[in-house]
Amino acid sequence: MKHAMNQKPDYEKELRKAGVRITRPRRIILDILTSTEDHPDAMKIFHRAIEIDDSISLSTVYRTMNLLEEMGAIHRHAFNGGPSRFEQAHGEHHDHLIDIETGDVIEFQSDKIEKLQEEIARSLGYEITHHRLELYCRKITPGE
Amino acid sequence: MKHAMNQKPDYEKELRKAGVRITRPRRIILDILTSTEDHPDAMKIFHRAIEIDDSISLSTVYRTMNLLEEMGAIHRHAFNGGPSRFEQAHGEHHDHLIDIETGDVIEFQSDKIEKLQEEIARSLGYEITHHRLELYCRKITPGE
DNA sequence: TTCTTTTTGCAAACGATTTGCATTTGCATT
DNA sequence: AATGCAAATGCAAATCGTTTGCAAAAAGAA
Ligand SMILES: [Mn+2]
Ligand SMILES: [Mn+2]
Ligand SMILES: [Zn+2]
Ligand SMILES: [Zn+2]
Numbered sequence: 001m002k003h004a005m006n007q008k009p010d011y012e013k014e015l016r017k018a019g020v021r022i023t024r025p026r027r028i029i030l031d032i033l034t035s036t037e038d039h040p041d042a043m044k045i046f047h048r049a050i051e052i053d054d055s056i057s058l059s060t061v062y063r064t065m066n067l068l069e070e071m072g073a074i075h076r077h078a079f080n081g082g083p084s085r086f087e088q089a090h091g092e093h094h095d096h097l098i099d100i101e102t103g104d105v106i107e108f109q110s111d112k113i114e115k116l117q118e119e120i121a122r123s124l125g126y127e128i129t130h131h132r133l134e135l136y137c138r139k140i141t142p143g144e
Numbered sequence: 145m146k147h148a149m150n151q152k153p154d155y156e157k158e159l160r161k162a163g164v165r166i167t168r169p170r171r172i173i174l175d176i177l178t179s180t181e182d183h184p185d186a187m188k189i190f191h192r193a194i195e196i197d198d199s200i201s202l203s204t205v206y207r208t209m210n211l212l213e214e215m216g217a218i219h220r221h222a223f224n225g226g227p228s229r230f231e232q233a234h235g236e237h238h239d240h241l242i243d244i245e246t247g248d249v250i251e252f253q254s255d256k257i258e259k260l261q262e263e264i265a266r267s268l269g270y271e272i273t274h275h276r277l278e279l280y281c282r283k284i285t286p287g288e
Numbered sequence: 289t290t291c292t293t294t295t296t297g298c299a300a301a302c303g304a305t306t307t308g309c310a311t312t313t314g315c316a317t318t
Numbered sequence: 319a320a321t322g323c324a325a326a327t328g329c330a331a332a333t334c335g336t337t338t339g340c341a342a343a344a345a346g347a348a
Pocket of ligand 4: 183238
């Protein structure tokens with residue numbers, strides 16, 4: 001149950017090391033990603049980006065998200081089956097609780113659940129590469 | 145960890161009760177859904193359907209899946225963010241382990257995890273309406 | 289059977305994402 | 319600083335899964 005107070009990793013260095021060029025669009029998109037607490041989709045990232053440089057295109061946003069995902073620098077989510085939403089990968093692993101009324105996304109972490117998942121996979125002859133746990137919830141109203 | 149050996153529920157009765165007409169396409173689609181162990185997507189259901197009646201259209205498959213989902217007769221999954229895949233809702237709740245190499249889907253159930261999920265939601269002031277737990281795994285190769 | 293309403297098939301529209309291609313850019317090299 | 323080339327961009331068109339409008343067909347109540 002931890003809100004990752006992430007000290008920014010040096011993505012530019014990571015990109016360079018991966019033999020990838022540092023371009024203006026990429027710098028801007030990385031800035032957006034590292035300076036937000038939420039889980040924006042491509043369109044939202046695009047809108048934030050053109051506020052800084054209105055020549056950036058939506059395809060570049062998509063291409064950059066794919067690149068960063070392949071590098072493991074971001075995670076992709078598809079809450080509800082909606083459009084992909086992203087967040088930087090740094091900080092510790094967590095899962096998500098989605099308020100189905102407001103759309104709010106709350107992050108949480110449970111070592112116990114993580115352990116149980118491992119056990120289950122193991123008992124079936126598998127090892128987990130990644131997983132997804134989403135709780136779709138409604139706020140508890142005490143007087144009801 | 146249970147493979148639901150589901151005795152077929154009477155969907156036709158359920159549909160009638162909901163004031164919905166029993167049509168040939170719907171009967172065929174329901175048959176496909178109740179007689180399969182896997183998690184087919186709309187296209188796969190469509191192909192199985194036209195083998196029985198080649199006049200069925202893909203839109204009818206989609207419309208029927210939406211109808212059945214609203215009635216709570218089926219569940220919809222979006223593994224990996226791919227196309228929607230379906231399974232009948234009868235039988236007990238379970239989650240899914242996906243073999244990322246073969247695409248196989250294995251069902252499992254853990255009361256402990258379910259309980260922990262409730263606790264977490266509760267502690268954040270929420271109650272769960274539904275959830276999704278997917279383990280993406282690779283088969284364990286003992287000699288490696 | 290007739291009548292009314294729902295459902296269908298088809299084709300066109302849709303939203304999210306990807307792609308082809310000509311142009312621009314990053315950056316390693318002079 | 320100027321050059322050269324590969325990599326990345328913007329744009330428009332294509333793609334994929336899914337939904338929709340509409341006229342024709344089928345369900346089921348009377
Ligand atoms: Mn987790
Ligand atoms: Mn579960
Ligand atoms: Zn998150
Ligand atoms: Zn299942």
